[in-house]
Amino acid sequence: MTEQTNAHFRALEQASNESPIADGKHRAYIAWFNSFRNQSSAFEVNDLPWPRDIHEFVETLRAAGITEFAVTDRSTGLMEGLHKLATEGCTMQGLCTVTRSEFRWGGDGTEEYQGILFRT
Numbered sequence: 001m002t003e004q005t006n007a008h009f010r011a012l013e014q015a016s017n018e019s020p021i022a023d024g025k026h027r028a029y030i031a032w033f034n035s036f037r038n039q040s041s042a043f044e045v046n047d048l049p050w051p052r053d054i055h056e057f058v059e060t061l062r063a064a065g066i067t068e069f070a071v072t073d074r075s076t077g078l079m080e081g082l083h084k085l086a087t088e089g090c091t092m093q094g095l096c097t098v099t100r101s102e103f104r105w106g107g108d109g110t111e112e113y114q115g116i117l118f119r120t
Contacts, residue, residue: 001036001043008064024049024056032064038100042070048081058088062120070098070115085118093117
């Protein structure tokens with residue numbers, strides 16, 4: 001992740017300490033936080049927001065300079081979320097694999113997750 005992206009989300013984090021932020025922005029922040037913490041090989045979205053929050057989510061990613069992200073979500077609402085992303089102008093680039101660090105009780109290591117790569 002770029003310094004621009006990290007700075008954007010750190011500023012969002014500071015703002016959220018002063019007043020609540022909307023759900024779409026919050027979900028973008030959570031995706032950044034998890035990607036950063038897990039040292040993901042791509043900006044990873046493992047939990048898409050509710051359909052009503054997708055617009056704000058995508059706008060937040062764009063404002064942070066995110067040009068690509070990998071959806072690794074496996075929820076039952078995945079198909080609706082993918083279509084909402086397309087409605088927001090995100091384009092599916094194809095299938096991808098995301099590698100992330102895993103810190104568990106028994107140790108640490110890396111795991112691979114199947115995903116779909118999108119361009120904002």
